[in-house]
Amino acid sequence: MTAEKLVVYNTLSRKKEIFEPIHAPNVGMYVCGPTVYGEGHLGHARSAITFDIIFRYLQHLKYRVRYVRNITDVGHLEHDADEGEDKIAKKAKLEKVEPMEIVQRYTEYYHDALRKLNVLPPSIEPSASGHIPEQIRMVEEILSSGFAYESEGSVYFDVEKFTTNGNKYGHLSGRILEDLISGTRSLDGQQSKKSSADFALWKLASPEHIMKWDSPWGQGFPGWHLECSAMSTKYLGETFDIHGGGMDLMFPHHECEIAQSAAANKKEPAKYWLHNNMITINGQKMGKSLGNFITLNELFSGKHALLEQAYSPMTIRFFTLQAHYRSTLDFSNDALKAANKAYRKIMNGMKMLNSLEYSNEAIEKDQALNSEINKIIDDCYKGMSDDFNTAITIASLFNLIKKINVFYLKQKSTALLTQETFENMKVSYHTLVTDVLGLIDEVPINPEGLIKGMLEIYKEAKENKQYDKVDQIRTYFKEQGLAIKDMKHGIDWAYEE
Ligand SMILES: [Zn+2]
Structure with a gap:
């Protein structure tokens, strides 16, 4: 423990700020988890380890942390766009299995890898498909706030209307709205949107689409950004302390989350936005x-x-x-x-x-x-x-x-x-x-007894000038990733460095 004040870099203000939780000693933290359609890679590990460290250190500082990290199992379309196939459905079709089999398999892989990396499980791990009613309710709230419109069975967030009403869009990622709109109104497959800056809250499902639910706008599925807004509100409240994720999620994902929460709850969702950098x-x-x-x-x-x-x-x-x-x-x-x-x-x-x-x-x-x-x-x-x-x-x-x-x-x-x-x-x-830091000893449990016995033999061999035996034992140790240490006051072993 230390008397030092905790300082965090807030992407929103682009500076370091003293960490002051909204309801100390409670801390609410939401982190965007993986879309489970493939095996975990280094990028997943970096994000999970980063927020594991933050979770661990906040607990060390005696905060009571509720850490929510989601599983995206529906609604994340190819190229992070509003059109194209659902990433999970596409993989399921490729492997001729149910989408939920893909979700199950890769969630297990993800959990298994994280356990090996000694990443603590979050307090709550909600999935998008398990929170459809909450997402539909949020779409209704955004519609009634006037910042969304229905078009051909889909519902889109109206970014221009949102910003002309004095709200900010693009603030977190430093994007300029005009650049996002400029001359792209007639993009292929996006005819049902008023502007290319708009994003889907709810998407009409085609007849062959598997993962779809009934809604006031017909059968469809939620837009990718919506789940995080709906689930963070449900488990952490309308405004919570930390929202985290990889830098690649800053735009459009987090920007859209902020807009959705501001439209539905009339509040920005998080006080501090933390982003981990990428791996090359x-x-x-x-x-x-x-x-x-x-x-x-x-x-x-x-x-x-x-x-x-x-x-x-x-x-x-x-x-x-x-x-x-x-x-x-x-x-x-x-x-x-x-x-x-x-x-x-x-x-x-x-x-x-x-x-x-x-x-x-x-x-x-x-x-x-x-x-x-x-x-x-x-x-x-x-x-x-x-x-x-x-x-x-x-x-x-x-x-x-x-x-x-x-x-x-x-x-x-x-x-x-x-x-x-x-x-x-x-x-x-x-x-x-x-x-x-969550570093644990990976060397097999309790080899001490065996090693001590070997060191006794080593010592004896040395005293008797049986150098072949001495070398043999040294080699054996080396093969195990260990080293014998000859010191003035005795013999010991260490891990080979
Ligand atoms: Zn998210």
């Missing part, structure tokens, strides 16, 4: 057509032409956390290998710390050392409180490891520290690594 692959945008689209399962198994090896879920998690969530993050094999080493270093720090005991030896306390260690711990928390800057927190943890190592190597006695500093070091390291 070897400097290029990730995309199926570019052949650099890597799913999470391919990363975990190493089965992809671009991958030199498999990368564990904790490596991926650590890799993501090494950058601030608003910076771009470039994937490469070298970057992931480096992340794996650094992750292991953090785990070794934990291991060294666990072995340390406080010494009551009667020597004078080293004031400078005490304040140095406490300052490093403060820096860790300052990083988190500065818009969840995990990069700074991790860099400070490495500074702390240097101090821990000195005690571990017995170059200095823990008696130089006050008991308070010693406890602060232990508790803070554990809390930051495990609870806040």
Whole structure:
């Protein structure tokens, strides 16, 4: 814990603001989840991990967080547009299964990948298809506010009318309405819209369309943006604290959400808008057509032409956390290998710390050392409180490891520290690594007994100058990703770095 005030970067104001929840200690957070028509990829992981960190840190600060992350299982059309096939229905047709089979399968994949990445489940995970009545009601409210119109069985949001009434559209993403409208009135397949800037709230379903519901406007389905407005209002109220998502959702999705809520509820939905940046692959945008689209399962198994090896879920998690969530993050094999080493270093720090005991030896306390260690711990928390800057927190943890190592190597006695500093070091390291950053030990459970026995044999072999045996044991350790450490005061092991 820290006295430092939490500061968040609000996309809406384009500056850092002090975080003051509307109803402290309660915090409401809504994050746009995936459209479940394909396997999760690095982009999904980055968004999920980013908001997992925010969820974890807010809880660490003793806020009571209700975290809502949706599953889009209907209404998301190709190219994020108002025309074209539903992404899920298209995949279902391709695989000759029911759309809900696609939804079930890829929701499971998504959950499974996130569990491996140690991402905590949200408090509520609502799906669009489970909230049709709420969405129909919201369309009715927007219609009665006068900012929507019915056309050929579909209902569209009237962006021009909305803005001429003094409302803002394009504010979040910095788009200019005139640019969105200019000369595109006769776009193919959009004849039923008055303006190309308008977006669908409800779409008429063609007879062959599978996922459709009865509504006052005939059989149809909700527009993609509507579910988030309807579900965030239902579970978090008309105005809540944080709305999050990937930067790619800023326009049109989040812009439309703001307009819908403002029209239906006469209020903007969220106080703070937080957006995570994108992932690039070897400097290029990730995309199926570019052949650099890597799913999470391919990363975990190493089965992809671009991958030199498999990368564990904790490596991926650590890799993501090494950058601030608003910076771009470039994937490469070298970057992931480096992340794996650094992750292991953090785990070794934990291991060294666990072995340390406080010494009551009667020597004078080293004031400078005490304040140095406490300052490093403060820096860790300052990083988190500065818009969840995990990069700074991790860099400070490495500074702390240097101090821990000195005690571990017995170059200095823990008696130089006050008991308070010693406890602060232990508790803070554990809390930051495990609870806040969500990094867990991936090495198999309890190998200690076995390893200790091996080290005894190693020691004996060394004393008897049986160097073949010594080498053999070292090789064995190496194969397991471990290293033997020969130190002045004894023999120990560590993860290979
Ligand atoms: Zn959304």
